[in-house]
Amino acid sequence: MTMLQPVIVTFVVIIVILSIATVIAKRLRRSDPSDAHENLWLRLRTWWQMVGVFAMGILLGGVWSLLFFAFLSFLALKEFFSLIPTRRADRRVLFWAYMAIPLQFLWVQWHWYGMFLAFIPVFCFLLLPLRMLSIGKTDGYLKAAGTIQWGLMTTVFCLSHAAFLLILRLPDSPEQIVGPGLVMFLVVLTELNDIAQYIWGRSIGRNQIAPLVSPNKTRAGFIGGVTTTLLVGTLIGPWLTPLETWSAALAALIIGLGGFAGDLNISALKRDLGIKDSGTLLPGHGGILDRVDSLTYTAPLFFHFIYALLPWHTYSGAVWWSG
Amino acid sequence: MAYLFRSRVVVRLKQLQKALFFLLLVKPILSLIIGLHIRDQQRLPKRGPALVVANHNSHLDVFVLMSLFPLRMLSKLRAVAAADYFLSNPLLAWFSLNLVGILAIDRHPKRGRTDPLAPVEAALARNEIVILFPEGSRGDPEVMTPLRSGIAHLLQRHPELEATPVFLHGLGKALPKGEALLVPFFCDALVGEPIRWSGDKQQCLSQLMKTFKQLATELNAATQE
Helix, strand or coil: CCCHHHHHHHHHHHHHHHHHHHHHHHHHHHHCCCHHHHHHHHHHHHHHHHHHHHHHHHHHCHHHHHHHHHHHHHHHHHHHHHHCCCCHHHHHHHHHHHHHHHHHHHHHHCCCHHHHHHHHHHHHHHHHHHHHHHHCCCCCHHHHHHHHHHHHHHHHHHHHHHHHHHCEECCCCCCCCCHHHHHHHHHHHHHHHHHHHHHHHHHHCCCECCCCCCCCCEHHHHHHHHHHHHHHHHHHHHHHCCCCHHHHHHHHHHHHHHHHHHHHHHHHHHHHHCECCCCCCECCCECHHHHHCCHHHHHHHHHHHHHHHCCCEECCCCCCCCC | CHHHHHHHHHHHHHHHHHHHHHHHHHHHHHHHHHCEEEECHHHCCCCCCEEEEECCCCCHHHHHHHHCCCHHHHHHEEEEEEHHHHCCCHHHHHHHHHHHCEEEECCCCCCCCCCCCHHHHHHHHCCCEEEECCCCCCCCCCCCCCCCCHHHHHHHHCCCCCEEEEEEECHHHHCCCCCCCCCCCCEEEEECCCECCCCCHHHHHHHHHHHHHHHHHHHHHHHEC
16 A cells, blocks of 8 residues: 555645646736636636546556546547548448457456567557458558558557556565556656646747647757756656666656657647647547547657566456555 | 326326437437537527427437427427338337427428418427427438428528527537447537517528538638638
8 A cells, every 4th residue: 555655645746836836827817818828718628637547547457447548548549530531441440449448358357467568569460451441442451451450550559558667566565456557657757748748848948849740849848848858757757666766867867858759640630630729628638549649659759668667467366456 | 187197197108218318328329428618508599489499410419409498398399200210119209209209290281271380380389399490301421401391381480480590510420420429529400589580481491500510610610720
């Protein structure tokens, strides 16, 4: 239980920061009711809701935490399928693609690491096109098979790594619950990186870093964001996770760089589809993909970094938390 | 007296059964599996008599439109539906009449015999809110067809009546005509400004069509650059 304390403290700190930001935004909106201030207010209101749902998802533990991540994947995949052009003939293929979500999270629940890694990149990749072949519509085949697999990889496979963090245990102290701390570290740093890149970019950013993909991103925003993430991650890593100072710093650097790449990845997708926001689910932020874009990169990258670094032991049998 | 009491109990039970159907099945499916985004919900009529008109792409449309209203108004909502389709077998008829509460309309009335709009008139006289699909049938997914004139007749006969247009998007992808498998897609319901009798049937229909097109454009503009 002791490892949960830093997670709860982190939530308290987030709530304090959000409260301060909300008070400031309220004053700004009252003194100057411009569009920008209205948007800031809307964004903060949505942040409150997202933090609330995420806190429930993390603190409830066990199956509930997995359900939270599974539902997040479902929303992201649904948003992706709603955005891309799909063929009517592929309705059944899309249905089976959705069915991959409960299975992928079942592997996590069962601590079946091999299947967790192979299911979407190998089995879905091979089997979903077979369902397509049995329908027999070949025009647009590659495009349909390719986009469906891309969506599954991004929104289900990548995001499910955050859920796998939850069940990790250290072999020399298997009773210690380290999962929530690891997820907290990953998610807090990923979001912080997004916000820090935005704020640094808006305040001192001048030179565009990827003018063709995302004209708003600047070199100063990128460097400032990654540096902020690196500093905060080095500071809170050893306290929130089993990582030491140097490894926490390296993990933070991976999250900073990965988050930037993930953001650009979804930006390129939106640019290709000719849309500004991926959806309307999160007022002020856009859609769910707009929010989890960085996480689709940071979750698997951070996971494999710490999985390689520490001698983990996926505790079979009892699910974490109830143990 | 006893008969009257019993029939009132039956009515209450039927209302409860419908409310539970919406609360436990329709609303969870629409919010969790589909994920409906609603805009300008406040434009919907607060009380009957009133008309709600929408484009039609899916069997889900009627459930979406009914779920836009608060649960306590459920017993006041009536959806116009084709008698030849929805009353064709006993199970579907029971479902349509008891859980959805359709107003069954004869699509092919013999000339001069009966007024096909009579059930709608009766419902309006009972201060109910009538849901209509002026395209008539669901057609190809996400493609609009010309509007039938029934709606214009109603507005002409009741110049004080307001028709609120609702543009539905995405439901034709989630459950198109001829499919039984529901595939999740995000869907939208955009409520437009209510319209009234303008003095000319054709003008009423084109105004309605214009509103639908405008709502569709607004939906695209909301996400596009």
